[in-house]
Amino acid sequence: MTDERTAGVNRRNLLKLTAVAGVVAGAGLLPARSASAAGELSLKGKxxxxxxxxxxxxxxxxxxxxxxxxxxxxxxxxxxxxxxxxxxxxxxxxxxxxxxxxxxxxxxxxxxxxxxxxxxxxxxxxxxxxxxxxxxxxxxxxxTSDNWGIGKDLALQLVSDIGGEGNIVVFNGFYGVTPCAIRYDQLVNVVKYFPKVQIIQPELRDVIPNTVQDAFTQITAILAKYPEKGSIKAIWSAWDIPQLGATQALTAAGRTEIKTYGVDGSPEVLQLVADPNSPAAADVAQQPxxxxxxxxxxxxxxxxxxxxxxxxxVPALLANKQTVGEVSKKLGIG
Amino acid sequence: MLVDAPYIPPSVFGLEEKTSPEPEKSGPALGRRLATLALRGGSLAVFAGVLVFFSIAAPFFLTVGNIGNVLGQSAIAGVLAIGLTIVVIAGGSNVVTGGIDLSLAANMGLSAAVYATLAQAGQGDAVAILGALGTGLAIGAVNAAAVTLAGIVPLLATLAVMNVVAGLELVLTQNTVVPASGEFLSTLSASGPFGVPVLAYVLLGFTLVVAAIVQYTPLGLRLYAVGEYPDAARAAGLPVRSFVAGSFLASGLCGGFAGILSVSYLSGSTTGAGEMLLPVVVTALLGVVFSRRLVPTITGTLLSALFVGFLINGFQLLNISSTLVSGVQGLLILLVVSATTLLCREAV
Missing domain, CATH: 3.40.50.2300 (Response regulator)
Structure with a gap:
């Protein structure tokens, strides 16, 4: 009996102990692991x-x-x-x-x-x-950032924002650059299952340099071609510098009902996303x-x-009108 | 360059003192020759000094492999600058009214795009090469017509052509990278004997051929005559306009040739060829100081292209920001232009 009790107590204590030890070890483990990893890593003389x-x-x-x-x-x-x-x-x-x-x-x-x-x-x-x-x-x-994830997150945000139907304008000037190609393909994959969403043809080509001015000019021109409100629902680009020009063009033309989407988390674009009146709807921020x-x-x-x-x-962070403050803080902007 | 700075003022003062009271012929001529010698010697000394400095500071600098790399890296700009030099020789070296071809960089871009597009369409190397050279030549012909038939100042004529050509490239490539590969291209971008890139040999061979024609044949001598003394050349019965037109055709061809080199170097045609323009103009202008009489020459332009190439290379080897290179280039140009201007004023 005593034996059993002591054994029981012991066992209970042991359980408690291991639990405590586990918590302690667990708490200690994470910093310990990263510290040891950083401590072990060396490029001395390289x-x-x-x-x-x-x-x-x-x-x-x-x-x-x-x-x-x-x-x-x-x-x-x-x-x-x-x-x-x-x-x-x-x-x-x-x-x-x-x-x-x-x-x-x-x-x-x-x-x-x-x-x-x-x-x-x-x-x-x-x-x-x-x-x-x-x-x-x-x-x-x-x-790399998981560009499949980025492309999917951005596309789903876009499709859900526009209610699963409408015309979208797409900048596709850098399909030769792999991350841009993946993001674009993911957009196409998502849009495929929303038959009411149409990518306006021909697609636009973003350029380097003068990306912002060029996007501004191209969007201004396409707005003139589609003058009725609602004829364009959103503008997508594989990075956020064309998005910057597009957003400026929308604001200048008073077509703020159109939403813009991009990737990279450039500070100026995140600022626009944070502005409740700006057409910039979402920007997936990588952690460069x-x-x-x-x-x-x-x-x-x-x-x-x-x-x-x-x-x-390296995980990417989707900044939309709700999450932008948190994302900016994480990136150390603003 | 600093070496010749003290030489110029004495000769200038010598000129002012001597011309009015007693016209002595040898005085100014001697002064000018001394100054020219100093400028040329000075620039060569600077070149040598830079090489020695890099060799000591970066042990790897003075290896066959590295020198070969610099030669290969300078090939595209070198060929373009040599094309520009031909135009400058035939048109005279006045920067505003003389010979200049601003369409060269855009020409290279379009020729490269034509090559890459033809290669992608499944055409063979021969067709693509002919396409690129033909594109360059056609652009040269338009320049020639605008300058000699329409009588537009080269600066403006080639500026206009530059914009048209850059626009055509955008239309053709939609401002995207057009990858191209093939046996001919991989041969060009590979390494030749002694581990030196084939492009390095191409640059040396090309310079040799053009220099032989321009510096050592009657044709070349007439080219200089047409550019420096057009009235005298006309009086002597030289077809000045044909020479000027011919120089634009030659530079157009150089643009096409550089386009082919660029396709091999970049494994296709890429955007941003226009950025090449100013470095090429700078190289051709800087080439003047590497000639014996401070005139544009083919070998001078080659030296100038290599000088710029070695600067960029040395800066990278020393881990110095490459952004300083353009500053150094600008400073050198300023020195060259002011020195030659001083010399010219003295000669009048």
Whole structure:
């Protein structure tokens, strides 16, 4: 009896103890794990090539600077180059970077057909290549937002906002850029099951540079072509700089019943989403700085002998009229 | 460049003192020659100094592979700048009224787009090459007609053509990237002997051929005569207008050729060819200081293109922001233009 009791107490105590221990361990585990991971990771004595397609957008700049800082934090030496959105310069800088034989190269964005032959050459020169937001067979790991998720979330938000019917205007100028292609395909996939939603043909082509002015002009023209209210329900673009121009054009023309949708979480667009009177309805924000840090941490993991997954996904945050405040706070804007 | 700065003032002062009281021929001529020598020597010294500096600061700089890379990276701009140099030689080097071809960069863009579009449509390499060269030549012909038949100043004529050509490229490609691949293109973008890119050999070979024609044949001599002394050339019975027209055809062809190189370099035709214009004009202008008599020459332009290429390359090797390159370029141009202006004033 006593034995049993003590045994029972013991068992109960033991249970309690393990529960407490579990909670303590659990509470301790998360910070401990990330601390140990960050502590283990090191790029000491390593030269890491950071090749950016451009740094003129919020997204690029955040990812670029975060990479440089992360390499320095892990004790490595960054060789950071920025092509200023010029493909010729991009190829030259990759070529020179390959010749410099760094311990790894991280490529940030870029048109796949332009950069892929050079990523291949880097691989042939035994330089590990990682990418951010470019899926390439020559990249060991691609740190990216889940563009399928982004495309789906944005498309569903759009379709639900317009009540599942109406004409939508689509900017599709960069189908050659993989993330844009995925987001566009997801829009088409969603729209397929809403037969009353029509994409107005021909689709518009967004351009670089002068993206905002160009989108403004194109939308102004299409508004003149569809003058009755309700004839256009929404405007979609694969990133949010055309969305910025489109939103401005809608406000200027007094057609604020039309809603605009985009991706990237540029601060100026998030501000518009936050404005209850603005036609900007939603913007899926990626976490560019986090993408940059994750890519560099992956470099360190790979150089330490770990095997990397094909893709590392960093969650994206959908900012609509309700959630925009929270998202902005998370991104450290405003 | 700084080396020749002290040389110019003495000769200028020498001129002012000597011309009015006792007209002595050798004084100004000697001064001018000294200044020219100093400017040329100075610019070469700067070039050499930059190379030495980079070689010491970045050990990797002075390797065959890296020099080959710079040559290859300079190929497209080099070919375009050489085309522009031909026009400048035939039209005279006055920046406003002389020979200039602003449509070159747009020409390259459209020619590349034509090549890539033809390749995508399943045409063979030969057809695509002919298409690109034909496009370049046609643009050259329009420029030639506008300048020699319609009598429009080259600056304005080629500016207008530039816009038309850039518009045509937009229509053809819808402002998208048109990927292109093929045996010919991969040969061009591969590495040749000594691990040096094929494009580097292409640039050297192209320069050699054009320099041979322009610098060492009677045709080339007449080209200079037409540009520098059109009245004398006309009096001597040279068909000035045909020469000017021919220079635009040649530069158009260079645009088409550069288009092909660009397709191989970028694995297709991409947007933003127009951004190439100012660097090309700068390269051709800067080339003047690398010539013996401070006139536009083909080899001078090559040196200038390489100088710019080495600057960008060295900055990357030293981990310095490439944004400084354009500042350095601008400073050099300012020095060149002011030095040549001073020299010209002295010669009058």
């Amino acid at each position: 030269r890491i090539g950071i090749s950016a397609t451009g740094t003129d957008h919020f997204f690029d700049l955040q990812a670029y600077n975060a990479q440089i800082e992360e390499v320095k934090r892990l004790g490595g030496e960054p060789i950071a180059v920025d092509a200023g959105r010029n493909d010729g310069k991009l190829v030259s800088q990759l070529q020179t970077l390959i010749a410099q034989k760094p311990d790894a190269i991280v490529q940030l964005l870029g048109t796949l057909s332009v950069i892929d032959p050079w990523l291949k050459k880097a691989r042939e020169a035994d330089i590990p290549v990682l990418t951010i937001d470019v899926g390439s067979v020559n990249s060991l790991n691609n740190a 700085a986090e993408l940059g840090r994750v890519a560099i941490q992956n470099v360190a993991r790979y150089l330490a002998g770990e095997t990397l997954p094909r893709e590392t996904y």
